[in-house]
Every structure is written in structure tokens, then in C-alpha cells.
Amino acid sequence: MTLFQIALLAAAGFAASTINALAGGGTFVTFAALVASGLPTLDANATSAVALTPANLASVAAYRSEVRLHYREMIPFAILGLLGGVGGALLLIWIGDGGFRPLVPWLLLVATVMFALGDRIRKIVEPWSKGQHTVAKLVAYGVMAVVSIYGGFFGAGVGIMMLAALSIVTSDDYHKSNATKIVVAFLIQVVSSALLIAGGLVHWPQALVTIAASILGGYFGVSVARRIPAKIIRAAVVTIGAVLTVIFFIRT
Template sequence: MTSLQLVLLVLAGFGAGMVNAVAGGGSFFTFAALVFSGLPTLDANATSAAALTPANFASVVGYRAEVRKHFAEMLPFMVLGMIGAAVGAWLLIAIGDAGFRPTVPWLLLAATVLFAASSQINRLIAPFAASSTKATRWLAFLLIGIVTVYGGFFGAGMGIMMLAALTIIESGNFHKSNAIKNVVALLVQVVSSALLIAGGLVHWPHALITTAASIAGGYLGVSVARRVPERIIRAVVVTVGAMLTLVFFLR
């Protein structure tokens, strides 16, 4: 690893931790930095997932009161998350880098669109959350299953769709939905990271540097959240995502 690559990983990890503390989307930064530091796209995706997992424990700790209160109700979602993550990680390992590389620009495009349209998605699901039916709840539960598979495979933008589905199931109880989302997303990352590590896809020097920087960025991200409006952070994430999408389509 060159000095330039080291600096790039530190900056990307720090930026990822900071934006994840405010709006999400940090994996855009780390995935790109790991690819540009010389890792194959598959290994970069796996290393990014493993590197950002420890910092996301803070999200669960922040909702510890809701987690304790609703833990029994969370169990089906937790089981679904672990199964979906295992399936997604298995698919990722099975197709290998040659199969994963052509999907990267499309995955980046999908994640960028999700981040850009997150406000519109929230407004769209609001009527369903206020008067959800048995059919819409089952469709939302199915969506969560699909999203957890996607989370084990790639992950960027997973939280947006999961929160939208949970808001329908929980009839608009945002803090309960967000607590469930954080727990399930963490389990998705833990399970998928464990399988990717077992598959030998995680590069530990890169992962440890990125992890340390992301924890520092996450800690400082709280103070940033108090000063910078979330819409500005989201605009930065969408801009980075759009630039990466264009770069990977042209590669």
C-alpha cells in the first residue's frame, strides 16, 4: 500500500463514518477508495462491508431503549435479516469478481437514485403507513426480505427501502421502525461480513485502516449533524454516487 492509498483510505473512512452518522451512504466513499487503491471490485465491496460494520453498532446503541422495549417483535425481522444476508453474501461469493464487476455501475446507479429520491419515497409511503392493510403489510415484509438479500450482496441504500417497508408495517411509528431497521441492518452486515471473511475476500490492512477512520468520522459526525442540514449531506452523497456511477459505466 502506497502513502497515497493510505491517505485515500483514511479520508474515505472518515467521510463514510461522518455521513453515515447523519444520512447514510458512507459505503460510496469506502468502496470507491478501495477500488482505486487497487483491490478488485468484489474484494473492495467485501472489505468495505467488513470495515464499516463496527461503526454501525453505535446506531443500535442509540436506540437501545426501543430495542429493549420491542425486542420480541424484532425477532422475525432479525431472523429474516440474517437469512437474507447469508443468501446475498453467498450469491456474491458464487458469481466471483468477473460476475460482480458488470453489476457495479447498475448497483451504484440504483443506490444513488434511492438516496436522491428518499424524501419522495417517504411521502409516497405515508398514506400506506397511516392505513396499512394486511396485503400491504405482507408486501412490505416481502420487500424487507428482498432488501436484506441486496444488503448481503451490496448494501448501499439498503436502509432507505427497509425503513420505508417497516414504516408501513409499524403504521408510521418512526422510532420503532428506525430501531428495527438499525438492528436488522447491523445483523445483515455482521452475517454477510462473516461469510465474506470466511471466503477470503476481506483485505485486513485496508479494512482496519478504514474501520479506525470511520469510527473517528462517526464520532465527529454527531457534531456535524448539529451544524449542517441533512439535505446538504444527502446532496453530497448523491453527487458522489452519481460521479462514481458515471466512472464505473465508463470503465
């Protein structure tokens, strides 16, 4: 790697884990940086997933108060995350780079739209969260199961969908929802990363640079989440996602 690539990946890792601690979407940044550094799309996706896993652990540690207080309620979502992460990673390995590359612009488009409509999605599910209906809860668990598989496969946009589903069962407690999201995302990445490493898709020099920077961002990001409105970060993520979507549609 050149010094420029090292600096690019370090900046991307720090920014991505900070964004993930707030609302999700950091995968946009690391995926783009890894592709820009010369990795194939499949390898960039796998390396990004592995690189951001320690940062999610740092964010879990920063949210330790919420985790201790609500850990029993997090268990069902944690199980869904583990199972979904395995399923998504196995699917990714199975289709290979030839199958993954044509999907990239569409995955980026879906993830970008999710972020752009994040506030509207939460408004739609808000009446359900107040009623705490059994059907609403089943829908929340179903969405979390699907999102967990998607998280093991690609991951960009997974945070906003998790927050929307979790808002149904956690009412207006944003930090409870965000802590649960971070725990589940961490578990998804742990199991999917293990499979991606076993599949030989991870480029370790690039991963280690990103990991070192992302750990700092993962812990720092929670303090950002407590003070800065999510709209500011979300606008930046949507912009990045839109630009990447156009670029990959042109390249594909």
C-alpha cells in the first residue's frame, strides 16, 4: 500500500465507525475507500465487514450502561443477528465476485433510499410502538431477521432498518434502540467475518489499517451520538451513498 492508501483507509475507518455509532451507514465509507485502494468489490465488502467489527465492540462498550439495563430484551434480537449473519455470509461466499459485482449498485441504491426515508419509516412505525400490538412485534422480529441476513451479506443501510424495527418494541427510547442495534450489528459481523476470513476474502494489510482507526471512531462515535442530531450525519451518508450508486451503475 502507498502512504496515500494508508491515510485514505485510516480516515475512512475512523469516519465509518463514528457514523455507525450514530445511525449506521459507515459501510458506505469503508467500502468505497477499499475499492478505491484497488480491491475487487467482493473482497472490499468482506474486508470492510471484518475491519469494522472491533469498532462495533468499542461502541458496545461505550453503551455498556444500556446493555446492562436491557440485556434480557436484547437476547431474541441477538439470536436473530447470529443466525442471519451466518446466512448472509454463506450466501455472499456462494455467489462469488461474479455474482456480487452486478448487485453492488442496486444494493447501494436500496441502502441510500433507506437512509433518505429514515424519518418517514420511523413515523410509519410510531403508532405501532405506542400500541405494542402483538402483530407489530412479530413484524419487528421479522424485519430484524431479514435485515440480519442482509447485514451478513452486505451491511450498508442495515442500521436504519434495525432502528425502524426496534422502535416498535422500544417505544421512544432512542439510546435503548441504538444500543440494541449496535449489539446485534456486532454479532452479525462477528459470525459473518469468521466465515469470510475462512473463505479467504479478507485482505489483511488494508483491514488492519482500517481496524486501528475504526476502533477509535467506534468509541468516540457514541459521544457524538449523544450530542449531535442524527440528521446531520444522515445527510452526509445519503450524499455519499447517492454518489457511489451513480459511480457503480456507470462502472457495471
